[in-house]
Amino acid sequence: MSALVIAEHDQGHLKAATLHAVTAALALGGDVDVLVAGLDAGAVAQAAAQVAGVNQVLHADGAALKDGLAENLTAQILQIVGTGATRAYSHVLFAATASGKNVAPRLAAKLDVAQISEITRVISADTFERPIYAGNAVATVQSLDAIKVITVRTTGFDAAAASGGAASVASVAAVMDAGTSRFLGREVTKNDRPELTAAKIIVSGGRALGSSDKFNEVLMPLADKLGAALGASRAAVDAGYAPNDWQVGQTGKIVAPQLYIAAGISGAIQHLAGMKDSKVIVAINKDPEAPIFSVADYGLEADLFAAVPELVKAL
């Protein structure tokens, strides 16, 4: 039994999400290899080789792999995984990020197996736990497929140590462009703050902020003081107070920081689904009945426009 983890990267750096997927793969009990597919991504392959527990890094370097197109990356994985009795891997794992979720379904379809989505625990090589109903129940799922295509909820597994490993790096032939899709462009948000899904502290705001200006004016100083990422409820995003990629929740990002501060967020189940595994939750809300208080470790029944600046001053 051996597992192949598909590395997520930007050609220069290995994304932290991959470290969580490696931990899930190690829990299967067999060898864990990592595929780094990209263009001029040698530094990523070297970084992956340092990850504790990794057996071997496969490095595919080619122009068709530069932009992470699902069609080309799937073809690359299929070439490595092989088919039928000659299959080289029993499990292929992706982090359940936008990028992993873009490729895994295609791979599963091509292999004619059912994808096992967003696992949070490995019970055995064929049995896993995954949240359902927006995290309100946990399903135990078993797959009898010969090869398992899995996405890993990163908050369910600790990150593997980024150093301490000594895996070998082997070059593998890169696939040609499948020619079925074309990369048109990428808009990358420049952000001085920590990435939302990797941040240790998140300051998150809701509809109560009332405007984009107020959102920034009230929450940014707190985030700056704490070195935190900024998050938002969907209501705040839909109203244009915060950008789309700050949304936390069922249809946003799933986060589990050390500290999550929710200001003016009611705590709808779809929001809780994205943050309730945070280690410490602080809620600031003027309504004592707000459901966010049911998951909060510390609740402050107060007007956020007074409480947050006071908190900043105290810090």
Ligand code: FAD
């Ligand atoms: P509200 O529910 O309006 O809450 C605002 C809160 O602010 C209230 O509790 C109020 O008491 C408090 N408040 C008001 N003024 C102040 C003040 N001055 N000081 C302190 N507190 C104050 N939501 C998400 O967040 N993420 C998702 O991913 C998501 N996905 C969804 C998917 C589906 C299919 C559906 C149907 C909904 C989804 N939602 C999601 C929406 C969700 O149901 C809620 O509508 C949303 O989370 C509400 O956002 P909110 O808490 O900011 O706003």
